[in-house]
Amino acid sequence: MTSIFDFNANISQLSGESTLLYKEIAKKVEKTKKLKIIDFGIGQPDVVTFKRIREAAKSALDEGFTSYTSALGIDELRIKIAEYLNNRYSTDVKKEEVIVTPGAKTALFLSFILYVNPGDEVILFDPSFYSYSEVVKLLGGKPIYVNLKWDKSEGFSIDVRDLENKITKKTKMIVFNNPHNPTGTLFSSSDVEKIINIAKDNKLLLLSDEIYDNFIYEGRMKSVLEDSDWRDFVLYINGFSKTFSMTGWRLGYVVAREDIINKMGILAANIYTCPTSFAQKAAVKAFETFDEVNEMVKLFRKRRDLIYEELNKIKEIKVSKPNGAFYIFPNIGDILQMKNIDVKTFAIKLIEEKGVVTIPGEVFPLNIGRQFLRLSFAVDENIIKEGVNRIREFIEGMMNTR
Ligand code: PMP
Numbered sequence: 460m461t462s463i464f465d466f467n468a469n470i471s472q473l474s475g476e477s478t479l480l481y482k483e484i485a486k487k488v489e490k491t492k493k494l495k496i497i498d499f500g501i502g503q504p505d506v507v508t509f510k511r512i513r514e515a516a517k518s519a520l521d522e523g524f525t526s527y528t529s530a531l532g533i534d535e536l537r538i539k540i541a542e543y544l545n546n547r548y549s550t551d552v553k554k555e556e557v558i559v560t561p562g563a564k565t566a567l568f569l570s571f572i573l574y575v576n577p578g579d580e581v582i583l584f585d586p587s588f589y590s591y592s593e594v595v596k597l598l599g600g601k602p603i604y605v606n607l608k609w610d611k612s613e614g615f616s617i618d619v620r621d622l623e624n625k626i627t628k629k630t631k632m633i634v635f636n637n638p639h640n641p642t643g644t645l646f647s648s649s650d651v652e653k654i655i656n657i658a659k660d661n662k663l664l665l666l667s668d669e670i671y672d673n674f675i676y677e678g679r680m681k682s683v684l685e686d687s688d689w690r691d692f693v694l695y696i697n698g699f700s701k702t703f704s705m706t707g708w709r710l711g712y713v714v715a716r717e718d719i720i721n722k723m724g725i726l727a728a729n730i731y732t733c734p735t736s737f738a739q740k741a742a743v744k745a746f747e748t749f750d751e752v753n754e755m756v757k758l759f760r761k762r763r764d765l766i767y768e769e770l771n772k773i774k775e776i777k778v779s780k781p782n783g784a785f786y787i788f789p790n791i792g793d794i795l796q797m798k799n800i801d802v803k804t805f806a807i808k809l810i811e812e813k814g815v816v817t818i819p820g821e822v823f824p825l826n827i828g829r830q831f832l833r834l835s836f837a838v839d840e841n842i843i844k845e846g847v848n849r850i851r852e853f854i855e856g857m858m859n860t861r
Contacts, residue, residue, distance in 0.1 A: 473593045477822045478502070484807060485816045494814035497846035499834035502640070504704040504759075504785070509751045512703060512741050519740035526736060530728040531720065532559025532712070533739045539746045540697075540712055550684045555717045558724060559742075561734045563670050563698035563711030568594055569723045570666055570694045570713060575600040579631040582622065586788075586823035586831070588640045588668070603630070604825050607642070609790070614779040615644040619653050626657075632664040633657070638671040638680070641823045641833040642788040643763075643781025648681040655686050668696040670711070671784040673752055676760045678782050690716045701785075702752055703745045708738045759785055762836045762843060769847035770834075775854050785837045788820065792830035798857055802829050812856075813849040 478500055485496045507513075531537065537557040544552045560566040567590065575581060577599030583591050585604040592602040605622045607615040622633075635654055638645045658665040667683040683693050698711030713723060727733065763781060770778045770789050778789040795802060802819040809815050820828025836843060 469597050469599055472596060474589075477589070478818050481806065481810060481816050481818060484810050485814065488811055488814055492814065496810075496814045496816060497838075497842055497849065498816045499836070499838065499846055500816040500818050501835050501837060503706040504701065504755060504837050505839070506704045506755060508703060508705050508708065509745075511747070512705070512745050515744040516708075516737050516741035519737035524737050524740050528733040528736050528739060530558075530724045530733050532557070532734055533736075533743070535743045536739050539743050540714075543746050544682075544684055544714065548682045548685050550682075550687075550689070552684065552714055553717070556690075556714055556720055558713050558720045558727065559734050559739060560698075560711045560713065560727070561731060562709040563668065563696055563700065564590060565709075565731070566696045566698065566711040566713045567591065567666075567668065569726050570696065570715075571595060571598055571600075572726060573719070573722060574631060574664060574694075576631075578629060580627060580629040581631055582625055582633045582663075584617075584635070584639075585825040586641055586820060586828040587634070588636055589822050589824050591634050592824050600631070601629075606827060607644075609779075609827070611777050611779055611790075614781070615639065615642045615788075617646065617650045617653060619657070622654070622657060626661050626663070630661070630663055632666055634666045634668070635683070636668040636670075638669075638674060638783025640671065640784055641786050641818070641820065641828070641831075643784045643786040645675055645678050645680060645783030648679065651681040651683065655683060658692050659688070663692070664694060665692050666694040666696065670696065670698050670701055672697060673702040673749075674756060674759060674784050676756075676763055676782045680783070684714065694719070699742055699745060703742075704755070705738075705742070705745070708735070708742070710734055710738055710742050759836065762838070762840060763787070765840055766834065766836045766843045766847065769844065770850075773847075773851050773854060775858065785835055787834050787836060788831045789834070790830050791832055794854060794857065795830065802832065806832060809850065809853050813853045815846050815849050815853070817850075 489496050537554040540557045541552040541554050571594045575598040579600045580603045581595045581600050583602050584607050595602050603625050605625050606618050608618045695714040699705040767780045775794050776789045781787050806819040818833040820831035
């Protein structure tokens with residue numbers, strides 16, 4: 460039976476942020492079992508936004524900077540973003556080629572609405588950030604998955620042949636994320652170059668989500684903006700959530716050719732008008748120094764080393780050392796196979812029995828993740844030790860039961 464409240468046909472197949480589901484289970488366990496929850500599920504740094512940025516927001520409010528701004532964001536901030544990218548990557552981004560958005564998710568959303576027609580194929584990597592596939596489906600597009608290859612010592616890399624094979628006449632765009640959520644991979648410069656060349660050769664848009672660009676532990680980050688032809692094929696996404704620990708402020712941005720940015724401005728004006736005024740003013744100050752960011756990354760590198768060493772001691776787990784973002788993605792395939800359970804059941808039991816929240820890899824969003832768990836190491840070292848210890852006990856307990 461149909462009803463006036465039937466959803467738009469594309470919306471009925473969308474899934475939401477399933478990471479929240481695991482949080483809910485944890486809350487119940489905490490209440491009923493009185494077990495202190497260890498949360499490896501979180502996708503944000505565990506520090507409050509740096510003081511000088513908070514102060515700048517307060518001053519902006521006190522000065523009455525509370526009205527609508529341009530749909531493209533305030534000029535001061537667009538200039539700072541362009542300067543940051545130009546200093547870092549020796550490129551030539553102009554203020555007019557930047558739009559500030561309410562979070563990187565909105566930056567992604569604007570990019571997808573602008574380009575994805577019903578029936579268009581959009582290439583995503585498996586695994587990848589869950590929201591790409593959902594928005595593509597919302598617009599009637601078709602996600603086409605390309606496998607990331609995994610090897611314990613090398614970590615994840617691009618399967619170039621698979622990527623080339625998946626390109627058809629209907630392919631519109633390749634979505635790339637570097638450093639990578641959920642695997643913590645910083646892709647090699649050569650992988651980045653290969654993707655750039657494939658996009659150029661096949662006349663495809665390359666949407667590059669580089670929101671973890673400051674969380675790098677080893678190696679060099681090659682940005683797609685380093686390609687001197689970037690205006691011909693790139694939609695570059697970044698934001699303030701991770702680098703400056705500003706998840707709740709909702710600020711992201713897109714860099715692309717000026718006419719594309721102006722079209723996004725028209726979409727923005729129709730959908731949300733502009734990003735929050737005083738948050739933008741504070742974000743201008745964010746770029747004044749990277750001292751706190753560098754301190755944070757130093758701390759995260761220690762945590763990364765610790766969680767890798769601790770997980771590596773569990774013989775049933777195969778894990779590679781992540782060199783970017785703040786996620787580690789251990790392979791628990793052997794355990795799942797031996798015990799004949801799926802990764803979701805494993806993650807739920809781990810919360811119920813040990814109070815440890817992880818995210819089962821299947822939420823990212825297809826096949827490869829079914830062998831993996833995602834753990835965020837944006838938590839204190841004592842929590843890492845205690846949490847991995849509980850995971851060890853959980854696996855030992857599992858192995859000892861038939
Ligand atoms: N892209 C990736 C790869 C992410 O992991 C996230 C946040 N988890 C986002 C985009 C969205 O970030 P924002 O908070 O700026 O919307």
